[in-house]
Amino acid sequence: MSVVDIYAYQAVRTLTKDQVWGRYLYWGLSIAFLVLLVLVIINFDRSAGPQHPLFKIFMGSFVLLFVPKLIISAPLLLEDIVRIIVGISGKIISSSEGGPFMPSRRKFVSQMALALAAIPFAGILHGIFKGKYNYRVIKKTLFFPDLPDAFDGFRLTQISDVHSGSFDNPEKIAYGINLINQQRSDLILFTGDLVNNVADEMEPWKEVFSTLNAPMGKYSILGNHDYGDYVNWPSAEAKAANMQKLYRTHADIGFDLLRNENRVIEKDGERIRLVGVENWGKGFAQHGDLELALQDTSEQEFHILMSHDPSHFDEVVKKHPKKMSLTLSGHTHGMQFGIEIPGVFRWSPVKYRYPKWAGLYEDAGRYLYVNRGFGFLAFPGRVGIWPEITVLELRKGEANA
Known part of the structure; x- marks a missing residue:
C-alpha cells in the first residue's frame, strides 16, 4: 500500500x-x-x-x-x-x-x-x-534549396513502430493500411520496430501489409525491438534464425530493407539518395553505421536518412560532414500518453528522456521528423498521442514555416 x-x-x-x-x-x-x-x-x-x-x-x-x-x-x-x-x-x-x-x-x-x-x-x-487505433494523418510541406528540380512536389509517407505483436483488431489494421494507401505518396518509408520481439508476430499481418503501395518503392529499416534482444533464446542459433526470418518478412511484405546502406531514387534524369541505418540509440544497442551506409555517396547529393532512434540525430547525424537534409525517426511513441493542441501546446513525459520526441525539428538546415508510431507497446492504448501516418511533401525553396 x-x-x-x-x-x-x-x-x-x-x-x-x-x-x-x-x-x-x-x-x-x-x-x-x-x-x-x-x-x-x-x-x-x-x-x-x-x-x-x-x-x-x-x-x-x-x-x-x-x-x-x-x-x-x-x-x-x-x-x-x-x-x-x-x-x-x-x-x-x-x-x-x-x-x-x-x-x-x-x-x-x-x-x-x-x-x-x-x-x-x-x-x-x-x-x-478506441485511441490505440485512432489513426491521424499528419501532413507537412518542407522546403529545401538544394532539392533537385525533378523532386519538387515529391511525396513521402512515413510509418514507424508497428509492433505487430500487440495488434488485436484486424479490421482496424486494414483500415490503417488503406488510409496509408489513400495518401498516394511516391515512396512509403518504414522506420523500424516491425515486431515486439520475434518475427512470428508478423505472420497474421503479412497479407494486409503487403497491400501497401507506392509507385517508387517501399523501404524499411530495423528498430531496437527487431533484434530479439528482449527475449531469452534457447541458443544463439535460434536468435540468428529469428533474424533471418524477420529479413524475409520484410521482403515478403515488399519492403526493401536497408541495413547500413543506401539506394538511388531517380526521377526525370535526376536523383536523390535514400539512406537507411540499423538501430543506433543513446542507451541502446548501436548497430547503425552511418559511414558504411554513406559509401559511394557525395557531399553534393541530396540525402534522406532513415534512422529509428531520434537520439542518433543529435549524437551523430547533425555533425556529419555529409549533410542529411531530412532524417526520419520514430521509437518514442510519444510515450502513447500526453497532451497535444496543434500549434499551441504539447507535452508528454517522454520529453524528459527524448528532447526531440514527436514532430518536426531543425538544426542548421538539417531536418528531423519523429513519427509518433503506428502501433502500441506494453500499455494497450494511446491517450492524447494518437497513432500517426506522416505525409511529407518536398518542395524546392528557401523557407519552412
Whole structure:
C-alpha cells in the first residue's frame, strides 16, 4: 500500500462517510490489482513479452488506476499542508487546551479531487478501447534549396513502430493500411520496430501489409525491438534464425530493407539518395553505421536518412560532414500518453528522456521528423498521442514555416 493509495482512500472515505460499500469497492479494486500483479510475476513469459494478454491487462489496469489516484492525491496533499499550518498557528495563538490539532478534511476538496481524476480515467478508458487505433494523418510541406528540380512536389509517407505483436483488431489494421494507401505518396518509408520481439508476430499481418503501395518503392529499416534482444533464446542459433526470418518478412511484405546502406531514387534524369541505418540509440544497442551506409555517396547529393532512434540525430547525424537534409525517426511513441493542441501546446513525459520526441525539428538546415508510431507497446492504448501516418511533401525553396 502506497502513500498515493492512502490519500486516494481518504477522498473516498470523506465522500462516502459511514457507507461501507465505498470502502469495499476501493479496497476490492486495489486488492484485485495486487492479485493481478502476483499472477503476472508468476506467469510472465519473457519470450511473449508485452504482447502477453495477462501483461496487457496488467498495464492497462495499472495506468487506469494509478494515474487517477495520483491526481486525487495532489489536492489532498496540499490540503494537509494547509491543515498542518492552521493547526500549528492555532496552537501558538490559542492558549486553550483540548480539541483536534488540525481542522477536519473538507468534503469539497475530496469532491474536487475525484472530479479531476474522472477526466484522465475517462481518457484512459477511451485510449484503451478506441485511441490505440485512432489513426491521424499528419501532413507537412518542407522546403529545401538544394532539392533537385525533378523532386519538387515529391511525396513521402512515413510509418514507424508497428509492433505487430500487440495488434488485436484486424479490421482496424486494414483500415490503417488503406488510409496509408489513400495518401498516394511516391515512396512509403518504414522506420523500424516491425515486431515486439520475434518475427512470428508478423505472420497474421503479412497479407494486409503487403497491400501497401507506392509507385517508387517501399523501404524499411530495423528498430531496437527487431533484434530479439528482449527475449531469452534457447541458443544463439535460434536468435540468428529469428533474424533471418524477420529479413524475409520484410521482403515478403515488399519492403526493401536497408541495413547500413543506401539506394538511388531517380526521377526525370535526376536523383536523390535514400539512406537507411540499423538501430543506433543513446542507451541502446548501436548497430547503425552511418559511414558504411554513406559509401559511394557525395557531399553534393541530396540525402534522406532513415534512422529509428531520434537520439542518433543529435549524437551523430547533425555533425556529419555529409549533410542529411531530412532524417526520419520514430521509437518514442510519444510515450502513447500526453497532451497535444496543434500549434499551441504539447507535452508528454517522454520529453524528459527524448528532447526531440514527436514532430518536426531543425538544426542548421538539417531536418528531423519523429513519427509518433503506428502501433502500441506494453500499455494497450494511446491517450492524447494518437497513432500517426506522416505525409511529407518536398518542395524546392528557401523557407519552412
